[in-house]
Structure formats: structure tokens, C-alpha cells
Amino acid sequence: MISSIAELISDRIGSMPAGERRAAQTLIANYPLTGLKTVAEFSAAAGVSSPTILRFVARLGFQNYPEFQSALQDELAAQLQSPASRTLNPGSVGGAASPMLEATLDNMRETFRHLTDKQLADIAARLAERRGKTFLIGGRFTDPLARYMAAHLAIIQPDVYHLAGQESIWRDRLIDMGKRDVLVIFDIRRYQESLVRFAEKAHHRGVQIILFTDQWLSPIARFARHVIAGRTAVPSAWDSSAALFVVAETLIGAVTRQLEAAGAKRIRDLESLR
């Protein structure tokens, strides 16, 4: 079976005329980058003319050059998203849990690879600001993450509210929200209409939105000030929110550190209340 374009090429390279073979070799030599450039650049690199490149691409079964490039990009996307772990700890755990765990670990690495410290620091700083209120809400499966985050934030600072219950209930809370406030939303596929509407209204009121979503970006990204895109794919019937969970914990930690002085006092006060 032929799964990659590189395989396809080496499969047919034997039956190619000289010029096209040079194109093939040039492409393989630093695959797949040459194929992402323009026909002119490709042809120059291979030392052949543009039509030869196009004939080469046609021979591989593509209708036109853009189609060929799209295929390469898709392949690259798949490669970039499932990195190292194939080679790592090969025989550690052989059971049913292993693929799931490995995928989850990969997801976290990937998620953080796309997340710079500056981004995290900015978001943490915004959450640590105590000018306004902080609201948290999530979708059908992600609302527990909102709760988790709210439970921690509420301890180290005042005015943290988790929006729960029926849509009509939290929709009414919009009236309390203004431009000094922050709304943390968790929304992964399949994106919830009600959340999108809510986010839009909040946005129009000037509320700053921090969005936790998946790599395909919830439509709420349109309204969000900060977007955290986590990887969710695992070998299961369900998507995994684990990467987002870890980002949430990281942020909780960062905010706590920033509020250390003020927070410590608050925690002591809380303790004495129990």
C-alpha cells in the first residue's frame, strides 16, 4: 500500500524519463520542501524546465500543481502533529492503555510547543489583574474544566464566578459584565451554538475573552483576546481535554505565583474561616 507521496515517487521513479527523474530526485533530496515552492523554483532546483515539473506532477496522478501542493501540505501537517513518541520508550507498556497515554503525552507536548511563555505570561497577568471580575464557562464536556479552574482561582482572588446551569441563567449574568471583566471559555468540537452566542454578546459588551479550544479553533476565536489551541486527538471515541486541562493547571500556577503576596494573605484568611 502506498501512503505517502514519497513512496509513490520511489515506486514510479523507475519508469520515468530522464528529466522527470531529475525532478523526482530533487524533490526526494529535501522532501517535501521543494514541492512547496513554485514551479519555477522547483524547475530551477532540478535543472529542468517548468513543463517537465508539471508533467512529473501529472504522472504522479495529480490534476494540477496546486493539488499536488495541497497533498504535500496535508502530509506535512500529519507529520508535524504526531511527533516523537513512536521512537520513544518502545516496549514500556504493551497494553491497551499505552496508545491512549502516548497520544495524550504527545498532545501535551504539541500543545505547549505552540504556546510560548509570553502568551502564558500575558494571560496569567490578565487573570491576575484585579480590576474587574472573572467569569468562567464551558461546553458540554469542558465545563468541568471551567469549574476546576474557577475552584482554584476563586481561592486566590475575589470576584471569580463559574457560570453554571441553564443557558438562560448565565445569559442574564451578561448584565454584570463590562470591559474591565474577563470571560474564560472552554469550547471544543462540536462547538456549541449557545456558547458562541454568549461569547458574541459578551464581546460586544467589551468583555475580554480567553478561549480554550482545539486546534481547529472554535468560532469563538473571532471574539477572543487570547486563544489557547490544545490538541485533542486520541485513539478513542471521544476527544481528549487533557492537554487543555494541563494548560489550565499551568495558568493556575502562574496566576498564583503572581498574586503570591496578596494571595497568601487571602488564603490565610480563608483558612481561618473554615
Added chain:
Amino acid sequence: MISSIAELISDRIGSMPAGERRAAQTLIANYPLTGLKTVAEFSAAAGVSSPTILRFVARLGFQNYPEFQSALQDELAAQLQSPASRTLNPGSVGGAASPMLEATLDNMRETFRHLTDKQLADIAARLAERRGKTFLIGGRFTDPLARYMAAHLAIIQPDVYHLAGQESIWRDRLIDMGKRDVLVIFDIRRYQESLVRFAEKAHHRGVQIILFTDQWLSPIARFARHVIAGRTAVPSAWDSSAALFVVAETLIGAVTRQLEAAGAKRIRDLESLR
């Protein structure tokens, strides 16, 4: 020093207008592939117009779009040639996020190292059994995990209940519980008295308890049929529930697989109800 375009973006994303920020976020979300596509595709993915993309590119310091794409390609080429550098975003190495992430990943590996496949399979089988009801409850910080698990389990099988609200409320639910039922409890330090009391009473009624706890084991372990001990230590003021979260997701996946036949029909039925 700024070495990659991703860094450059996250460095300036704060000072960008809304539209360009959306472009930036979309690009970062699956970097760098979106940037290799055409302006039209990029703009569509980001939900903005083409000129906004071009302005975004110009703000990053590029003369035109092709120059920007070339830079991305060069970066990609360097990355593809030295796989080692792909492990982590250079910007995150040594940053604030890294120790937290590393510790979390270690926790998960450790947690699963102490967890045999048989254990997981047994627990999944017990949860998949449909003789009795399934109740879930958690502590102050772990209750969201109980909710998360309940949200999924409730879809693939009937009689799944998350115990929420005040202690008195769920204590009264004890009357519904019997020896055919399962109670999933999440409890990590500092262990909650109320949960321990609840677990003890449930245990006396013959309820089978599945406990998610930390490596020091909640006192509830005494009453539990199955104990999952996750690692929770991270360089933060708080403990991390991430490892337990991943175990929960793994179990959800396993149970789903076991109930595939029955579950698929149920999911279809649910869909038709929406």
C-alpha cells in the same frame, strides 16, 4: 533574542489590532502550515479579509507575502533536518511552563507505570456492567473530574449520576444505593472528612467504590474495591490532578469500547433527541 517567526509573533501579538491578532492566533494554532497556504485561504481560516493578512505580515517586518512564506519555509527546512530541535519550542525551553509540563508528563508516566492493564480492564468492565447504577462524586478540587467522567459515561449508558451540591443532598441519595451499584470517588489531599464519611456509609450498604486518589492514598482506600493512585506533585502551589484526569479519560475510552454495540445505538438515540 528572536529566532523564530513564532516567537516574533507572540512577542508582538499584544500590540496588534483585533483582526491581525486573529490572523496571528490562527497561524499559531497550527503553525506553520496556515502560513504556507495562499492569502485567500489564510484569510478564510482566520475569518478576516485578505488585506488584514497582508497587514499582519507587513507588521512582522516582511516586505510582501512571498517573502514571509520563504521565511516560514526556511524555518521548516531547518526543523525537518534536525529532529532533535523539534522536541520543544525553543521559546519554552527553560521558561516558566517547562518545569510544570515536564513534571506533569512525568507524573502521568509514573501513574501508568503503577497501573496494570488488568486493573484498568477490571475497572472498565465493572463500569460497563449495567446491573446497577453508577454514582460519581469528588472533593473540592476534584469534583470537576467527577463531572467530566459523568458527562461522558451518562451518554453511553443509563443510570449515571453525578452527586452535586451540598453534603446533605448527596447524603440523602445513599438510600438509593445498593450492592449492585458503583460509586466513583475522587479524593486527593487534603482529604475531605465529609467524603470519607460518605464513602464509609456507602461501603456499609454494599456499594462498590472506585477511588481516584493521590499516591498517599485517601483514607477512603480502606473501603474501596479499586484504588487508582495518581501522582500529583508539580512545581506549583497546588497539586496537579492531571494524571488522574488522564486515567479518567482512559477509562472512559475503555468503557466506551466495551459498550460499543449497545453504546452506539444509545448515542444514535440521543442524537435524534436533540
Added chain:
DNA sequence: CAAAATACGTAACATAAGATACAGCGTTCC
């Protein structure tokens, strides 16, 4: 609250990209 400044999108434009037609050349087979 008004006015200025900035940001955004629509639409028209220029350019560069990929596609095609055709002629020259080399190779191979009678």
C-alpha cells in the same frame, strides 16, 4: 460627547503563477 485617528473590508488592479501549444532534438527501431 465630539472629533480625530486608526482599523477593517470591498472592489479594482497589476503581476506572477501555472498551464498549453508547438517546434527542435535525440533516440530507437526498421
Added chain:
DNA sequence: GGAACGCTGTATCTTATGTTACGTATTTTG
């Protein structure tokens, strides 16, 4: 050795891509 076939490159054309100008909406500032 001559003729037919096939491969390759040059030149031309067409498409669609990136670019720019301008009017409107939005935000910011006095």
C-alpha cells in the same frame, strides 16, 4: 541510414494570486 516516435524546452496564454486604493465602521482621545 532513414524514418518514426518520444522527450524536452521556448514562447504564449490564461488564470488567480497578491497588492493597493478608498470608503466605512470602530475605537480612542481631548
